[in-house]
Amino acid sequence: MPIKIALAGNPNSGKTTLFNALTGSNQFVGNWPGVTVEKKEGKLKGHKDVVITDLPGIYSLSPYTLEEVVARNYLIHEHPDAILNIIDGTNLERNLYLTTQLLELGIPTVIAINMMDVVKKNHDVIDVARLGQELGCPVVEISALKGIGIQEAAKKVVFLAQEGLPTAPVHKFAEEVENVLTQIEEKITGVKEEEKRFFAIKLFERDEKIKELLDCVPEVEDIVKETEEKMDDDSESIITNERYTYLSSIIEHCYVTKSKRKLTVSDKIDRIVTNRWLALPIFAIVMVIVYYVSVTTVGTMATDWVNDGVFGDGWHLFGIGSSEYTEKSDEFSDASLKTEAYFDAAEAAGIDVEALRASWEDGELDETALAAFETEAQAAGLTGEAEVMDDETGEVAETIPVALQDFESAVAVREPDPADYGVWVPSIPVLIEDGLTAINCVDWLQDLILSGIVGGVGAVLGFVPQMLVLFLFLAFLESCGYMARIAFIMDRIFRKFGLSGKSFIPMLIGTGCGVPGVMASRTIENDRDRKMTIMTTTFIPCGAKLPIIALIAGALFQGAWWVAPSAYFVGVAAIVLSGIMLKKTKMFAGDPAPFVMELPAYHLPTVGNVLRSMWERGWSFIKKAGTIILLSTILLWFLQGYGVENGSFGRVTDLNNSILAAIGGVIAPLFAPLGWGDWKAAVAAVTGLIAKENVVGTFGVLYGGLDEVAENGWQIWDAMRMEFTMLSAYSFLVFNLLCAPCFAAIGAIRREMNSAKWTWFAIGYQCIFAYAVSMCIYQLGMLFTTGAFGIGTVVAFLIVALILYLLFRPYHEKNKLTVKVRV
Amino acid sequence: MKTLKDAKLGSTVTVVKLHGEGAVKRRIMDMGITKGVQVFIRKVAPLGDPVEVNIRGYELSLRKADAQMIEVTD
Numbered sequence: 001m002p003i004k005i006a007l008a009g010n011p012n013s014g015k016t017t018l019f020n021a022l023t024g025s026n027q028f029v030g031n032w033p034g035v036t037v038e039k040k041e042g043k044l045k046g047h048k049d050v051v052i053t054d055l056p057g058i059y060s061l062s063p064y065t066l067e068e069v070v071a072r073n074y075l076i077h078e079h080p081d082a083i084l085n086i087i088d089g090t091n092l093e094r095n096l097y098l099t100t101q102l103l104e105l106g107i108p109t110v111i112a113i114n115m116m117d118v119v120k121k122n123h124d125v126i127d128v129a130r131l132g133q134e135l136g137c138p139v140v141e142i143s144a145l146k147g148i149g150i151q152e153a154a155k156k157v158v159f160l161a162q163e164g165l166p167t168a169p170v171h172k173f174a175e176e177v178e179n180v181l182t183q184i185e186e187k188i189t190g191v192k193e194e195e196k197r198f199f200a201i202k203l204f205e206r207d208e209k210i211k212e213l214l215d216c217v218p219e220v221e222d223i224v225k226e227t228e229e230k231m232d233d234d235s236e237s238i239i240t241n242e243r244y245t246y247l248s249s250i251i252e253h254c255y256v257t258k259s260k261r262k263l264t265v266s267d268k269i270d271r272i273v274t275n276r277w278l279a280l281p282i283f284a285i286v287m288v289i290v291y292y293v294s295v296t297t298v299g300t301m302a303t304d305w306v307n308d309g310v311f312g313d314g315w316h317l318f319g320i321g322s323s324e325y326t327e328k329s330d331e332f333s334d335a336s337l338k339t340e341a342y343f344d345a346a347e348a349a350g351i352d353v354e355a356l357r358a359s360w361e362d363g364e365l366d367e368t369a370l371a372a373f374e375t376e377a378q379a380a381g382l383t384g385e386a387e388v389m390d391d392e393t394g395e396v397a398e399t400i401p402v403a404l405q406d407f408e409s410a411v412a413v414r415e416p417d418p419a420d421y422g423v424w425v426p427s428i429p430v431l432i433e434d435g436l437t438a439i440n441c442v443d444w445l446q447d448l449i450l451s452g453i454v455g456g457v458g459a460v461l462g463f464v465p466q467m468l469v470l471f472l473f474l475a476f477l478e479s480c481g482y483m484a485r486i487a488f489i490m491d492r493i494f495r496k497f498g499l500s501g502k503s504f505i506p507m508l509i510g511t512g513c514g515v516p517g518v519m520a521s522r523t524i525e526n527d528r529d530r531k532m533t534i535m536t537t538t539f540i541p542c543g544a545k546l547p548i549i550a551l552i553a554g555a556l557f558q559g560a561w562w563v564a565p566s567a568y569f570v571g572v573a574a575i576v577l578s579g580i581m582l583k584k585t586k587m588f589a590g591d592p593a594p595f596v597m598e599l600p601a602y603h604l605p606t607v608g609n610v611l612r613s614m615w616e617r618g619w620s621f622i623k624k625a626g627t628i629i630l631l632s633t634i635l636l637w638f639l640q641g642y643g644v645e646n647g648s649f650g651r652v653t654d655l656n657n658s659i660l661a662a663i664g665g666v667i668a669p670l671f672a673p674l675g676w677g678d679w680k681a682a683v684a685a686v687t688g689l690i691a692k693e694n695v696v697g698t699f700g701v702l703y704g705g706l707d708e709v710a711e712n713g714w715q716i717w718d719a720m721r722m723e724f725t726m727l728s729a730y731s732f733l734v735f736n737l738l739c740a741p742c743f744a745a746i747g748a749i750r751r752e753m754n755s756a757k758w759t760w761f762a763i764g765y766q767c768i769f770a771y772a773v774s775m776c777i778y779q780l781g782m783l784f785t786t787g788a789f790g791i792g793t794v795v796a797f798l799i800v801a802l803i804l805y806l807l808f809r810p811y812h813e814k815n816k817l818t819v820k821v822r823v
Numbered sequence: 824m825k826t827l828k829d830a831k832l833g834s835t836v837t838v839v840k841l842h843g844e845g846a847v848k849r850r851i852m853d854m855g856i857t858k859g860v861q862v863f864i865r866k867v868a869p870l871g872d873p874v875e876v877n878i879r880g881y882e883l884s885l886r887k888a889d890a891q892m893i894e895v896t897d
Contacts, residue, residue, distance in 0.1 A: 094855045094879050270882075275869075492871065594889065
């Protein structure tokens with residue numbers, strides 16, 4: 001049997017640092033069963049038979065917060081052999097408040113007073129021996145950050161655990177309280193002697209959750225009431241008061257502080273950082289830096305490298321030869337534009353160039369045919385016109401005349417091979433393809449491995465570099481203490497929608513990509529705020545949704561300036577409305593969310609801790625979210641690529657024949673009330689699940705038969721105008737902005753929710769909400785523009801009425817924690 | 824009845840009694856705001872809420888709505 005040791009302490013007491021120092025790399029990170037609270041376990045360095053469990057950071061053992069219930073249930077049910085209680089030496093009184101509660105559990109406890117280096121620097125003195133006497137347990141001085149005293153603390157706690165003697169708390173409350181507690185203790189049966197005091201106090205406090213842990217609950221209401229009347233306070237407050245009164249009395253003897261109200265460095269920083277006038281500008285600057293580095297520059301560059309390089313065609317090592325290649329590549333595309341134009345002109349003049357053109361497109365130019373053609377062209381005095389298109393507007397930007405000699409030089413330009421320039425590293429798919437070809441792998445399997453599996457893995461790993469950059473920032477902001485200030489500064493705005501001030505970061509990152517956005521919600525402690533943030537973050541238009549906006553704006557609204565801003569407005573409005581509606585639903589109204597938060601002192605985190613936190617989060621994304629992303633990518637690859645063509649089932653070349661197209665045909669009528677009941681639009685929306693920008697590509701295939709379109713799809717704008725009206729296009733846009741995000745984001749949601757039920761609830765809510773809003777836009781828009789009135793209009797009005805009801809119905813914050821904890 | 828919400832910025836007040844019940848009250852007390860303790864009102868957030876107070880040697884932030892439950896005297 002391994003020795004079990006629980007590490008307990010307040011948030012910001014250096015608990016994580018101590019845990020890392022004790023266990024090294026020997027850690028297992030997961031979640032407590034069924035809840036989003038993180039659970040960490042590790043083996044003590046050099047002791048294979050000692051397992052340390054890192055309990056959530058808590059201030060008390062009350063029944064009101066998830067973390068506290070998880071911690072106390074673990075302590076009671078698992079009954080660890082010893083507790084290592086870490087205390088912030090610069091904040092003794094409040095930290096010891098938890099200690100008084102831990103000591104009542106009858107489990108041997110060692111107190112480690114952390115940050116002793118800071119205490120000594122401030123010329124404060126803690127009488128450790130006396131403190132140990134008063135509390136009735138060994139006390140050691142440590143500095144987790146500097147690695148001082150950690151071995152001694154570990155040795156002491158292991159020794160105590162091996163000894164296995166139950167301990168009794170030595171602290172006493174006021175006499176009248178002690179009398180009642182003794183009376184209650186006498187009534188308790190079926191509990192170990194050393195645990196009786198804990199249960200007596202909990203029963204006195206009328207702790208609802210503790211009754212679930214007792215076989216028979218004694219009747220104590222009468223004596224509790226009597227005491228309450230005598231002391232003119234409720235029983236919970238009596239106990240809390242008693243604890244702090246007791247602590248004040250012992251700290252008087254054990255702690256001498258020389259620094260009377262002197263401003264510390266942290267106070268000085270805070271005077272500027274949360275200053276009335278400077279706080280918001282500083283906050284804005286910090287956010288700009290986070291966004292600029294993790295989304296705009298480093299993060300995107302790294303992600304592009306993984307997507308286009310490692311999982312694309314390949315890449316130039318350290319960029320050597322990259323610029324040279326780009327130059328040649330530009331030259332080639334310029335030349336092929338001219339060649340195409342000249343061929344077009346020849347065709348228009350009635351010269352047959354089909355065979356010649358085909359040979360040129362294949363890269364095996366037929367020289368004799370070319371010579372013949374050139375003679376013919378010269379005789380006809382043929383000139384062409386190359387039209388350079390502007391990708392922004394889809395209009396002709398420049399017309400270049402192509403004479404015969406221009407054509408002659410243009411047609412000779414060969415497509416450059418990137419491998420000829422600099423140091424070329426082939427991509428993983430290319431390497432695997434070579435390998436598979438070498439072993440004569442069957443076509444369908446090769447296709448499955450390359451497009452399905454490798455593509456799926458690429459889709460997962462593509463997010464990782466950007467995410468690591470973001471997590472690095474988050475870890476730094478959290479451990480230096482600024483994250484708590486963000487909640488302090490932004491609370492006023494966000495709490496109205498059931499969100500936390502810390503929800504700002506996930507939403508900001510969400511404008512770049514929803515996947516790291518959802519993952520960033522990990523910094524929010526409160527369970528309800530976190531779930532709400534996870535559910536609403538992807539409403540914000542992310543980078544991949546911009547092409548859809550550009551397509552709709554360009555095709556149906558002549559590129560009107562207001563379409564893009566309106567998309568962001570719709571996203572923000574969706575968050576606000578959802579926040580207010582959801583916080584009143586049964587799913588959310590259950591949990592109290594008091595915002596009484598410590599603002600920890602600023603301090604510089606260690607590089608090791610920040611890197612470890614970054615890596616842990618990144619790895620958990622790969623592991624937990626990766627599976628879902630991979631499986632769903634493979635599934636959609638199959639639906640998209642396979643179907644019945646030419647009377648037999650197999651790989652299809654035309655998307656029109658795929659299984660997905662058939663599914664699109666079946667579900668299309670569902671979208672008729674939204675104004676786009678056409679199967680092509682339905683299929684496009686489904687392919688958006690792989691990645692939102694795929695919507696544009698799918699339209700390109702379905703409307704124009706084009707394999708490749710510009711990002712805003714200008715090639716198919718005309719075709720779009722035939723199929724959509726302004727209203728139906730806008731409804732389509734809104735639906736795609738708000739409905740279920742891409743698989744990668746769904747995977748991230750699953751990871752963060754840590755529950756299949758909550759994931760389905762989130763995705764279901766998003767889809768239904770998107771459907772309802774799009775329907776209202778289309779139906780009411782039709783009513784106001786054309787006066788069309790039908791069943792759809794009635795339903796739309798009903799939806800509006802329902803949303804208004806959900807927004808304005810009365811709501812009372814609950815006072816109890818209703819979440820079931822299974823530990 | 825004077826509450827923590829009404830207390831002036833930069834002043835130090837003493838807690839007389841805590842009103843309300845359940846989760847919020849327990850949390851406030853767990854964090855060390857109990858009868859007789861001295862609270863220094865340090866700061867108001869840039870948007871007017873929450874407030875930052877110093878208590879038992881550390882910094883705590885709480886919303887004005889919750890501060891209203893804390894009866895104080897100068």
